[in-house]
Amino acid sequence: TIAYLNGEFLPLADAKIPVLDRGFIFGDGIYEVIPVYHGKLFQAQEHLQRLENSLEKINLVNPYARATWLELINTLIAHNQGGSQIIYVQVTRGVAKRQHHFPENTTPTVLMTSSPFTEPNKVTEGYHVITRPDIRWLNCDIKSIALLGNVLLRQEAIANQAKETILIRDGYLTEGAATNVFVVLQGIVFTPPKNNLILPGITRDVLVKVLHDANIPCQETAVSEAQLRTADEIWLTSTSLEVAPITRLDNQIVGTGKVGAVWSTAWDLLQRYKQQILQA
């Protein structure tokens, strides 16, 4: 596959960065993950807005204007034969002598890669998740490349034959290790509000919008651990999962133990929205 590194398109295997890059040394950088369906970017403006927000929150000057980002990303998509792809974008504070404080006059490192994207199918069996305390920092709204907490938490899921680890902070649900979480209680859909404790997921926002437009009650309010444990349905959202049903939580059955009726509607609404956007 073809990658983009600091102004150049080149084979991924040839893309190299110096060991003193602050991304490597400190995890001093941010990233984005943007889906491409059959050659077309989905929610590109929203992803680029979040990229800009992440850069601003770490005081890193955006290396490119929005239009330049779009042009570079579309060129990368074309270089990789245009099908369904996941575009990974990373910006770090660049290469400098190792010292914690920001270096002066350092050029950010910009890396973009493409990997094949197999769109998820509408499943008939739900996934298993576990819960753990949210051990991460208090700036989870920044899409930081420093993901050690998320990595350790996701690994615990895998070690327990689960799809994801759902995180609890101070008695309330935050999100998954790499997903946002929705619950259904008595016909009402709940998802935690956007604040510093969660990543503002693009899929989360799309789902909130399509539910709202379909007059399905959906509230962006705090969800207690007790509510999570008594939910009729639990869903995960992310760019690669879209919206996925959960039927076991810490080895306890969720709701009926089957994929939920509200989830099925939400899945259909999301697919319809995707088709509308991608055809426009």
Ligand code: PLP
């Ligand atoms: N929360 C975290 C911690 C994530 O890393 C991600 C994305 O991978 C998400 C939520 C979902 O965000 P999106 O829907 O934009 O992919």
